Amino acid sequence: MKVFKEILFKAVTYFAAIFSILALFGIILTLFMEGIPMFQEVSLREFLFSSAWYPTNEHQSFGALALFFGSLAVTIGALVIAVPIGLGTAVYISEIAGSRTKEIIKPMIELLAGIPSVVYGLFGMAFLAPFLIRNIGIDSGLNIFTASIVLGIMIIPIISSMSEDALSTVPRALREASYGLGATRWETITRVVIPSAKTGIIGSFVLGFGRAIGETMVVIMVAGGAAQIPSSVFDPVRPLTTSIAVEMAETVLGSIHFHSLFALAIMLFIITFITNLFTELFLFKKVK
Amino acid sequence: MKLTKVILALVAILAIAMFVGCNNQNQEQTGSTLEGKITMSGSTTVLPIAQACAEEFMNQNPKVNISVRGGGSSIGIKDIMAGTVEIGNASRDAKGKEINKAKESGIDLYQNVVANDGIAIIVNPKNTITNLTLEQIQAIYTGKYTNWNELGGPDMNIVLISRDTSSGTYEVFYEIAMKKQNIVQNCIMVASNNAAVTSVKDTPGAISYAGLGYLSSSVKPVQVNGVDPTMANVLSGKYAVARKLNMYTNGAPQGITKTFIDFILSDEGQKIVEKQGFIKVK
Amino acid sequence: MVKELIKTKNLKLWFTDNYVLHDLDFTVYEKKITALIGPSGCGKSTLLRSFNRMNDLIPECKIEGEILLEGQNIYDSKADVTDVRTKIGMVFQRPNPFPKTIYNNVAYGLQIRGEKRKSVLDDVVEKSLRDAWIWDEVKDRLHTSALSLSGGQQQRMCIARALANQPKVLLLDEPTSALDPKSTAKIEELCIDLKDKVTILIVTHNIAQAGRISDYTTFMYLGDIIEFGETKRVFTVPKDKRTEDYLTGVFG
Numbered sequence: 162m163k164v165f166k167e168i169l170f171k172a173v174t175y176f177a178a179i180f181s182i183l184a185l186f187g188i189i190l191t192l193f194m195e196g197i198p199m200f201q202e203v204s205l206r207e208f209l210f211s212s213a214w215y216p217t218n219e220h221q222s223f224g225a226l227a228l229f230f231g232s233l234a235v236t237i238g239a240l241v242i243a244v245p246i247g248l249g250t251a252v253y254i255s256e257i258a259g260s261r262t263k264e265i266i267k268p269m270i271e272l273l274a275g276i277p278s279v280v281y282g283l284f285g286m287a288f289l290a291p292f293l294i295r296n297i298g299i300d301s302g303l304n305i306f307t308a309s310i311v312l313g314i315m316i317i318p319i320i321s322s323m324s325e326d327a328l329s330t331v332p333r334a335l336r337e338a339s340y341g342l343g344a345t346r347w348e349t350i351t352r353v354v355i356p357s358a359k360t361g362i363i364g365s366f367v368l369g370f371g372r373a374i375g376e377t378m379v380v381i382m383v384a385g386g387a388a389q390i391p392s393s394v395f396d397p398v399r400p401l402t403t404s405i406a407v408e409m410a411e412t413v414l415g416s417i418h419f420h421s422l423f424a425l426a427i428m429l430f431i432i433t434f435i436t437n438l439f440t441e442l443f444l445f446k447k448v449k
Numbered sequence: 450m451k452l453t454k455v456i457l458a459l460v461a462i463l464a465i466a467m468f469v470g471c472n473n474q475n476q477e478q479t480g481s482t483l484e485g486k487i488t489m490s491g492s493t494t495v496l497p498i499a500q501a502c503a504e505e506f507m508n509q510n511p512k513v514n515i516s517v518r519g520g521g522s523s524i525g526i527k528d529i530m531a532g533t534v535e536i537g538n539a540s541r542d543a544k545g546k547e548i549n550k551a552k553e554s555g556i557d558l559y560q561n562v563v564a565n566d567g568i569a570i571i572v573n574p575k576n577t578i579t580n581l582t583l584e585q586i587q588a589i590y591t592g593k594y595t596n597w598n599e600l601g602g603p604d605m606n607i608v609l610i611s612r613d614t615s616s617g618t619y620e621v622f623y624e625i626a627m628k629k630q631n632i633v634q635n636c637i638m639v640a641s642n643n644a645a646v647t648s649v650k651d652t653p654g655a656i657s658y659a660g661l662g663y664l665s666s667s668v669k670p671v672q673v674n675g676v677d678p679t680m681a682n683v684l685s686g687k688y689a690v691a692r693k694l695n696m697y698t699n700g701a702p703q704g705i706t707k708t709f710i711d712f713i714l715s716d717e718g719q720k721i722v723e724k725q726g727f728i729k730v731k
Numbered sequence: 732m733v734k735e736l737i738k739t740k741n742l743k744l745w746f747t748d749n750y751v752l753h754d755l756d757f758t759v760y761e762k763k764i765t766a767l768i769g770p771s772g773c774g775k776s777t778l779l780r781s782f783n784r785m786n787d788l789i790p791e792c793k794i795e796g797e798i799l800l801e802g803q804n805i806y807d808s809k810a811d812v813t814d815v816r817t818k819i820g821m822v823f824q825r826p827n828p829f830p831k832t833i834y835n836n837v838a839y840g841l842q843i844r845g846e847k848r849k850s851v852l853d854d855v856v857e858k859s860l861r862d863a864w865i866w867d868e869v870k871d872r873l874h875t876s877a878l879s880l881s882g883g884q885q886q887r888m889c890i891a892r893a894l895a896n897q898p899k900v901l902l903l904d905e906p907t908s909a910l911d912p913k914s915t916a917k918i919e920e921l922c923i924d925l926k927d928k929v930t931i932l933i934v935t936h937n938i939a940q941a942g943r944i945s946d947y948t949t950f951m952y953l954g955d956i957i958e959f960g961e962t963k964r965v966f967t968v969p970k971d972k973r974t975e976d977y978l979t980g981v982f983g
Contacts, residue, residue, distance in 0.1 A: 217614045219629045291651035300654050301608040334827035342840040343817035386638030397637045411615035
């Protein structure tokens, strides 16, 4: 009986562990099975290097380049905003704020993380976009700039809480060593504490990147949805996720358009996969 | 313990509610003796009307079975000619070619207009433009004009806003207003009629389009070829960016098919049509 | 002739309501090694950390009185704390190298003060590492991570890092407690060697170590300085019964 229980316990935990791996392979398999058929009718060259995305028009074309640039533009924009603010917040909470201030700020930032993305989208569309039109004189508020701000605000909590964890694990002894050599707080933070927490901090950026590039609702609502290669931060763009989510609803099952959306998903998957891979390699090398 | 009690109470309430609900339905359903089967296929634009009406019709006549498929307007007309469906849905009128071909195979393509579809071109209230020709609209959306002053309006960059390519409204605009010319790539795409209206309201240089049912005082509809986008003008056929939504049958509808189409054309059916965002026939 | 380098006057220190240092008057002589001994919790580390204002980092800490370095009160409102810490360097209980190269560890103090000239940095790094007796062991791998050094090497590198600031005083807070006997012996010899260049104040749990290397010994007990004097005298004829008990291992 006891032996049986042991075996059962082992089996249950084993399947629990293997479940996510199965899910991962299931997702990859689905993506490729549904995505590959597109290439029977659309060349890989058109898909990767053409920027003409006209999936429903009389003369269909499936160039994903503009969508790729759309995703890249809003994600980089979001990081440009969220990295300094997120890291700044983390440094403030971990190194500067008193314990009482910390108690107020930390839960507030966690609250920010709990807001559903559609609410961020509404904020961007109903408030930020018209605000920017009125105050910085742009023609339209639905563009890379607005999307970057909203996405940026959305990933600040990810970056700040993960970076803060990393900063707070930097041993006190290192801080003391730096202060003991006559360093100011600023010098200690920038030259010792942040470099020592580098792995965790870069990890937080990668997580933020993944969250931003995968975000769908916000970009549908504020990125503008125009399938073009942007030439300015005030141009509207159409990220990959927008096309997948908006067009999937109306596309005919099994059509080229249907398969092309899976091909976009493959592209998205590969981008995040490569990012993670590079981070692993980079961090691994540095730690070694 | 407490939680268990609360859950039990909720389950009980739900069960009672469902029982009462079922009872009501049964009472309604017992009235009809109509029996039969209708199949239809065709335009995905007509699909929501067909589907919503079919559901309500089957609700009232439980022994009737209606199956609805998409496929596009051409498929709808083809299926009628092949005799595989009772109703072929089309978001356009049958072409001369199709009518002739049908005649050759002894089929009389009979047009039943069940709804109208019209879209208004809208601009920001601050814009002084009041009328655009169809050619101007096409030139704007293909990127030939970039400033309103080229069209006699204020000196303001034109901000193009369109519905997303997957929407039915886009389809109408693309086919009727644009005559299937590609919209320029820098055009902003929004996901809903409301989003289009909101964006135009907030953006001084914007132009967009929306179903007639979605207009509000916060945006300004412009005349197209000098005609106001009103229900009356759509019905009379004067307004250009509009089309009829048809259910084609082989000859005048008969039997259960006639009952169903009559239902769609009744006040009740036309309310469903309006609910789906289209314009009544009468 | 010995010269007084540091004098404390009525030094009192609290952690919140906990009265830790009781009105201490204390003298450190120049170019000598002064050992601070006493049982755990007697305040010797706290006293040591008062000399480079390390206790400032603890918000609950409150200090009264004066610590005079060459006549200047380091707790004066006009005193520059980074300047104090440059003049009075510190080596900690556990080796705490930065996760940087050996070179950048040692050059850190100069770099934060804006020294960018490579020749100057090179010279100071070499001299400091030589003074800390570790140059020969690391000269071929100055640009590898300091974390790759052994514990004893790390601690000598930390001494070199402190020496690079050319401090007047070196505070050593139980610097050998985490090291093996061989590394300990090397650091003890190093301390004696350094005495010509810098004044050393060392906290140690190891009574024998204090006996071996220090010129003066201070015995602290429960926040008070019980006895201070030349090491030889304190170890042979302690004036206070408590000092004698501690040295003979009755408590500690």
